[in-house]
Amino acid sequence: MADFSIPLGYSFAGLAAGLKGEGLPDLGVIFSDRPATAAAMFTRNRVQGAPLQVGREHLAAGAIRAVVVNSKNSNVATGPQGVENCRRVCRSAAAELGLVETEVFPSSTGVIGRQLPVEKLTSALAGVQSAQRSDSAAVERFAAAILTTDTRIKIRSRAVAGGTVLGVAKGAGMIEPNMATMLAYILTDLELPAGDLKPLLAAAVDDSFHCATIDSDTSTSDTVLLLANGASGKKISTADERAAFEAALRAICVELAREVVRDGEGVQRIITVRTTGALSKEQARMVGKSAANSPLVKTAVAGADPNWGRLMMAVGKTFDETIQADRVRLWGVDPADGREVDLMSDDEAVLAELRRLMRGSEVIFRIDLGLGSAACEVWGCDLTKEYISINADYTT
């Protein structure tokens, strides 16, 4: 059932360290059989996890050979002991895999403020060599090990320029990525210079994870990592190859970002907000985020309530002084055929049509600001009682 391809030179494991419960995978490992150039983007939250500090140090030290990710505990707000615990896990993985400590890139996701159970993690890592595989099942075990409240694994791939790009992500709550998403790992067997990776990744993330929001809460652990190990023997050299790689990378990031939202906590419907007629892409994104994050828009979508006035409220609460209320127009968009319905009316037929559109699994609004020609699409989700059930007793 796997409909993804695996780049050459990488192997995967999903180990059971006992954090999620007996035998459940909760410790994911990616291993590259040769050094990979690497670039990463991290959360802009001013409170950041210990693995983000250690990961930055290891990226600065040079090539990456392995990624080690545990779920259930994010190792955030754990002080100097949290940093030392993260280093101990990296050292343990390096010893098992025959690497040096700085070749291991660490991540952790889960509850904030608890010390990492290091012994459980290092015990599980003792079995990593024998567990590593390069098949689809191993990728899926890795993808499962990094999940928290997600309900399904998130994997996408593209063949490009004689090589392969594979992306694996997780994230289901505390999601309004800012500089990165919860956790996403993108691997390619193409060869790319380290200096090229960062701008390519930044552009792709800006058009994907930065347009997604589940609950407006920006995590302390958001990380997107891109590794290029060159195992395919193909090197990205021409402008055409670079453009093709960039497109593949962006497509994978967009699909993973939308998949993260679709699997958001308690999500019943995803909300796509297309903002057009803006003065800049940033303005369009700000308006789209304001609508997609508004509790009143989200609950209206949950209830398929055709209360389009809440979209007007959300446009206005950006407090952007260039926005002119009398230029704003709103449409509902039918996902089936792209047909648009002008919403600014109290006609019963319009409300009935909007109600019908809002009963679908994807609800699409277009907001036109009537100011310029810039646009941006933002993906959010409805706010349901299930989100509250999931989050009202997360730690207990």
Add this chain to the structure above:
Amino acid sequence: MADFSIPLGYSFAGLAAGLKGEGLPDLGVIFSDRPATAAAMFTRNRVQGAPLQVGREHLAAGAIRAVVVNSKNSNVATGPQGVENCRRVCRSAAAELGLVETEVFPSSTGVIGRQLPVEKLTSALAGVQSAQRSDSAAVERFAAAILTTDTRIKIRSRAVAGGTVLGVAKGAGMIEPNMATMLAYILTDLELPAGDLKPLLAAAVDDSFHCATIDSDTSTSDTVLLLANGASGKKISTADERAAFEAALRAICVELAREVVRDGEGVQRIITVRTTGALSKEQARMVGKSAANSPLVKTAVAGADPNWGRLMMAVGKTFDETIQADRVRLWGVDPADGREVDLMSDDEAVLAELRRLMRGSEVIFRIDLGLGSAACEVWGCDLTKEYISINADYTT
């Protein structure tokens, strides 16, 4: 049961125009037997209701003699017809009360995007003269007429400097006031020059409604109006009197703002966030708002889940670069005795104590940024399934 005092020279009515259903009060009127100096603050939302445009014009024209407020329909996003409808209601009230049109201050609250049912309102206004009273029951009928999803009326008063100050407010959703709250009317029979009213009101609102949030959605209709008709024969002239009036005005605004939050949609617990050690009051308010508006903090409080890590996340997601994660400290505060519990621990005893504090009707957190000496207190509320029930089918 009324525990408020009524300033001299004002009378009140709560008329039934048939907007809420047969016989229910939905059209509130305040009348002053002499011209009152007036000041108002309005929402900063870039989309604003027709009554806000007309209200600004009438304030600019001079003294105010009457306030006319309907619920169920906010007259927002209704174009030129909405403005004309608002003027028709003002003209009708002026004719019934023997005033000129610009002496009437209009407000509307309710659903956005529907034209005002003007005939129903003008028909009801035909009975206003005979309905106006200066007793407690009339004030309570006025307070009831302006409610939407609120569950109770909100009235506060203070005796000060030989006169009386009375405040009446409403608001239960779409509440993160910015420059004003949903609707609040503050009346005094003291005499104050028109030029003094605005700075006094601005200072009181900044310390009260601007520190309250129910759902981070800023309404298109927020209005706070202050009227001073001088009917007590007392004039605020000395610095002491001015200070006493300022304190009374602030106290009423704070009590009304907290009461608005306490009666917020689906609210089970109110959340008070005291931010200390900030570089400025604005920084402290921003941090407090970030915590009080975080869906993950709000759901944790709903479930009495001692997940203090979410407060750390909320501090960090302000993206304020002056904030240093390792200087941030968190406390839970016992409302009974003010005792503080240091939360940054994974000790079971601390978590148990926090769980106990979170089961109360008011949950108080203190966040110290360790940067300076400024502070601000913000009032928010938990996010419950009831909020979603109320908002998933508001118009239908």
